[in-house]
Amino acid sequence: QKVTVEVLDHLEHLALVDFRDAEGVERLRKAIQFADQLHEVNTEGVEPMDSVLEDRCLYLREDDVTEGNCTKELLKNAREKVEEYFVAPPGNIPLPKLEERETFLQGS
Amino acid sequence: ALKGGSRFQVSAALTEGRVAPTELCQRCLSLIKSTKFLNAYITVAEETALKQAEESEKRYRRGQPLGVLDGIPIAVKDNFNTAGIETTCASNMLKGYISPYNATVVQKLLDQGAVLLGKTNLDEFAMGSGSTDGVFGPVRNPWSYSRQYKEKSVPKSHSEDEESNWVITGGSSGGSAAAVSSFTCFAALGSDTGGSTRNPAAHCGVVGLKPTYGLISRHGLIPLVNSMDVPGILTRCVDDAAVVLGSLAGHDPKDSTTIQDNFKPFELPNLTDVSKLSIGIPKEYHAPGLSSEILALWSKAADLFKNAGAKVIEVSLPHTRYSIVCYHVLCTAEVASNMARFDGLEYGHRSDMNKSTESMYAATRREGFNDVVRGRILSGNYFLLKQNYENYFIKAQKVRRLIANDFVKVFGSGVDILLTPTTLSDAVPYIEFIKEDNRTRSAQDDILTQAANMAGLPAINVPTGLSERGLPLGLQFIGQSFQEKQLLTVAKWFEKQVKFPMIQLEVKRHDHGAFQHQKSASFS
Numbered sequence: 001q002k003v004t005v006e007v008l009d010h011l012e013h014l015a016l017v018d019f020r021d022a023e024g025v026e027r028l029r030k031a032i033q034f035a036d037q038l039h040e041v042n043t044e045g046v047e048p049m050d051s052v053l054e055d056r057c058l059y060l061r062e063d064d065v066t067e068g069n070c071t072k073e074l075l076k077n078a079r080e081k082v083e084e085y086f087v088a089p090p091g092n093i094p095l096p097k098l099e100e101r102e103t104f105l106q107g108s
Numbered sequence: 109a110l111k112g113g114s115r116f117q118v119s120a121a122l123t124e125g126r127v128a129p130t131e132l133c134q135r136c137l138s139l140i141k142s143t144k145f146l147n148a149y150i151t152v153a154e155e156t157a158l159k160q161a162e163e164s165e166k167r168y169r170r171g172q173p174l175g176v177l178d179g180i181p182i183a184v185k186d187n188f189n190t191a192g193i194e195t196t197c198a199s200n201m202l203k204g205y206i207s208p209y210n211a212t213v214v215q216k217l218l219d220q221g222a223v224l225l226g227k228t229n230l231d232e233f234a235m236g237s238g239s240t241d242g243v244f245g246p247v248r249n250p251w252s253y254s255r256q257y258k259e260k261s262v263p264k265s266h267s268e269d270e271e272s273n274w275v276i277t278g279g280s281s282g283g284s285a286a287a288v289s290s291f292t293c294f295a296a297l298g299s300d301t302g303g304s305t306r307n308p309a310a311h312c313g314v315v316g317l318k319p320t321y322g323l324i325s326r327h328g329l330i331p332l333v334n335s336m337d338v339p340g341i342l343t344r345c346v347d348d349a350a351v352v353l354g355s356l357a358g359h360d361p362k363d364s365t366t367i368q369d370n371f372k373p374f375e376l377p378n379l380t381d382v383s384k385l386s387i388g389i390p391k392e393y394h395a396p397g398l399s400s401e402i403l404a405l406w407s408k409a410a411d412l413f414k415n416a417g418a419k420v421i422e423v424s425l426p427h428t429r430y431s432i433v434c435y436h437v438l439c440t441a442e443v444a445s446n447m448a449r450f451d452g453l454e455y456g457h458r459s460d461m462n463k464s465t466e467s468m469y470a471a472t473r474r475e476g477f478n479d480v481v482r483g484r485i486l487s488g489n490y491f492l493l494k495q496n497y498e499n500y501f502i503k504a505q506k507v508r509r510l511i512a513n514d515f516v517k518v519f520g521s522g523v524d525i526l527l528t529p530t531t532l533s534d535a536v537p538y539i540e541f542i543k544e545d546n547r548t549r550s551a552q553d554d555i556l557t558q559a560a561n562m563a564g565l566p567a568i569n570v571p572t573g574l575s576e577r578g579l580p581l582g583l584q585f586i587g588q589s590f591q592e593k594q595l596l597t598v599a600k601w602f603e604k605q606v607k608f609p610m611i612q613l614e615v616k617r618h619d620h621g622a623f624q625h626q627k628s629a630s631f632s
Contacts, residue, residue, distance in 0.1 A: 007490075015444065015489045016451075016470045017482045024483065031440070031487040031547065037433045038503050041510065048505030051335050051365070052512060052564030052589075053322050059364040073208040077455035086453050093464035101467075 003029055008105050009098045016095075021104050118294060119176045122168060129168065129179030133161035133223050136181040140225065140292045142615050146248045148277075148286035150186050151194050152226040157181070160223045167221065176351055178221030183287040183296040186227040187234050188339070189328040190214050193224075197330055198242025199232045201476030202456045211328020212360045213297060213339050220355050225293055228283030232478050234299055234332050235443075236546050237307055237553035239282025240538065241480050247282040249275045249312055249535050249579075250290040255612035256578035275535035275579060278311035278553070280304040281340060285312040288342045290613060295352050298340035301332045302435055302550070303530075303557025305340025306584060309569040310530035313580030313611060315603075317341040317349045318557075320590045321564035322367045324353075325360035333442040334365075336561040346570065346600040350376050353592060367590075374593050379601040383417035388523035392428035395555050399533040401575050406529050409572065409583055412605055413527070423523060425514040430507055431559040432551055437491050437504035443481075444488025450476060480546045512563040519588050525598050526586040529556055534575035556584065566592050568599050571608040580608075 008025060012018055019025050071084055080087040098105060121127045140152055164179035173179070184190060187197045189207035196202045210218065218224065231241040240246035251257050252274035261273055277286050281298025285308035288296050298305040300318040309316020317340060324339045331337055339356065343349045354373025360366045389410055394403065414420045452458030452472035459471035477485070491500040518526070531553065541549065560567040566589070569582040585602070587595030 007493075010493075011486055011489050012470075014493075015485050016466065017473045017477065017485050018470070019486065020474075020479070020482070024479070024486070027479075027483045027545075027547065028486055028490060031436070031483070032490065034551070035433060035437050035487075035491065035500055035504075038430065038437065038500070038507055041427070041430055041503075041507050043503060043506035043510065046506040046509055048502050049509035049512060050505065053365065053367065056322075056367060059359070059361065059366070059368055061361050061364075070208065074454070076208065077205055078453065079458040088453055088465050089462040089468045091465040093466065095464075095466045095470060 003032065005098075005105055012103060012105065013095055019104055024104070118180065122179050123173065125168070129161040129164040129223065130158065132179065133157055133181055133225070136225055136292050139290070143250070143290050143292060146250055146286050146290060147245055148228055148247050148283040148290065148292070149183070149226045150196060150198065150229050150244050150283070153193050153224055156193070157223050157225050160218070160221075164221050164223065174219070174221040175355070177217065177355055179223060180221075180295070181223045181225050181293045182217060183225050183228050183284060183293040184214055185230055185281050185284045185296070185298045187230060187299055187330045188214055188297060189330070190224065190227065193227065195227065195330070197233045198230050198244055199476065199478070199481070200243050200457055201450050201473075203243070205456050209328065212325035212362060213356050214328065216356050228281070228287050228296060230283055231280040231480070233330070233447075233481050234280040234301065234304055235480050235484060235550075237279045237303070237550045238276045238541050239279035239308065240276060240541060241478065241546055243478070246538060247277045247286050248538075249277045250286050250613060251275065251313060251535070251579050251611060253614055254578065255614055256574060256609070258578075258614070260576065260578035272539060273537060275537050276311065276541050278308035278531065278535060280308075281342065282308045284342050285309055285314055285316065288312070288314045288344060289611060294343070295348055296342045298342050299329055299332075299337060300340040300561065301337050302439065302554040302561055305342060306530050306557050306567060306569040307553060309342055310571070310582030311535040311580060313571040313582070313608065315343050315346055315349050315571065315599075316569040317353065317596075318560060318567045319353060319357065319592060320566045321561075322365055323357045323371070323566075323590060323592070325363040325366050327360055327362040331446045333439050334446070335438070335442065336564075338561075346568070346596055346603050347376055349568070350374065350596050353596075369590070376593070376597050376600050379597050381417070382413060382598075382601060385413070385418040385598065386522055386524045387413050387418055387420045388423040388518055388526045389420065390423050390425045390428065390518070390526055390528060392425050393528040393556055395532065397532045397552065398529060402529045402531070402533065402581055405573055405581055406527070406583060409527060409602070412602070421523070423518045423521070423526070425511075425518060425559070427507065427510045427514050428559060431511050431562050432555050434504045434507040434511065435554065435558045435562060436551065437500050438508065440484045440488035441491050441501050442488070443484045444492060447477070447481065447485050452476075483547065508562055511559055515563045515565060524588075525595060528584045528586065530569045530582045530584040531556065534577055534579040534581055560586050565589060566595050568595060570599050570603050570606075572606050574609065
């Protein structure tokens, strides 16, 4: 079983989204099972495709300022702000470990 | 003009002064009110729409309309940013979010004088194939209330409410499809990542165009899968789709994935001779679960082309059956990345949790996203884990190339256009649809549409006939990259041959009496 509690916990940390319940975990298991069908395809010598437009160059514009000065507009949608800053809670505090945080995975 | 009139006919009416833009706008707004039970609109921008209509009227009086779209009421799927108007993506994450800017496609329509009636309903963040999984509830297919459907439905018991029989629109652009289908607007914008414009178009009996990837700007379209998303166009006839395409296509400096080739808007010729055409019928699109009705319709369509002198040949796209799996991996991976921007800090929902940045982000996303969205984010992150990256993500990218190459081979062998079904069956009743979960449904329903997204090709749904249950059935044409003119020309010829019936919508209107009265007042 490749979907261990460690992997699930790791995913919750990376995604910052929770599994919520057994159904959530089962959803992942089914998704992996579904994706495993890819291994039936022979891709020997095939290059991965990033974009259907790979034969063209992406457009790069001149590095000139063409718009801006919309601080007020942009701050309108933020809930917590002070002067021209978005306000965030203290950073550099990792998400609590499995045993200490509120997650369905606890006790799995 | 509200009844079945193409936008061309309405434009003529506007230019000749037979109807005023404000009157047209009022009628559409009133119809939106009487069809509220369809739940097609999340936000109706009544005030701004009327203002836009007034401005349009002034221009018509001066004899200076901006173009064919001036004064034409349109609707936009709620995952496009619209300045000053709430954009929710049918999610709690963006409830109350007022866009500070217009998506490029919205701006282009407004610059042409179109009247923006409102934002349409969808599956949350465009994830789904039913338009049933948004926080504002499901969209109802207008055909559920058509005489054609009612005549064919057998009440199961005396106590069965007509209400419980309603069918889904398909998705995820169900609101847009329903809006066009129920005459509340003349054209609507949808988005198409795996079939989200073509699927509801088929179920709602409207034209649904997915343009070539790179033709129309995605700037302002809240992204799902950057390498596959495109804005979609929904209209009541192919000519209208060509006009809308003409106003939207072209390079956008704000979207560097739009090609820089010069795009010239075109008018569709009235094709009469199809003898030089080569139509390909991909055998793998005879997918498991394809209804016998659609199979018969598809066969009839092939014969139509054959009898008209076109070359119709069976072709093979051997990797078709893996495209849905490939899509599943690439889609969830890109979604995992794109949804990372929703952290509550700059916009959207923000949790009250404030112990730390990480816990605030986690709580915000816990509260803001529904199961479907969270599920895809988690799956995507799984496939992107170091230990899985090569085996899943890179593998899927390789399979993607094989799928794209299948199309290159077929088109390279002399085939001009492919003809396939769009959906596996007609629209199912809502109560049946929700018995399966979103991922299963999407996997089933996207099978015929999403390979075109994988390869970036243009594709269009054309309403073709009615099912035994009185519901729309559509067929899909897939064209070559950036050959929209050829694709639409063939689609228009086909549309003319099949003469899809107009919906006989039975709705009581608020201030104009019964809808039937409106028919006599129309002037198309």
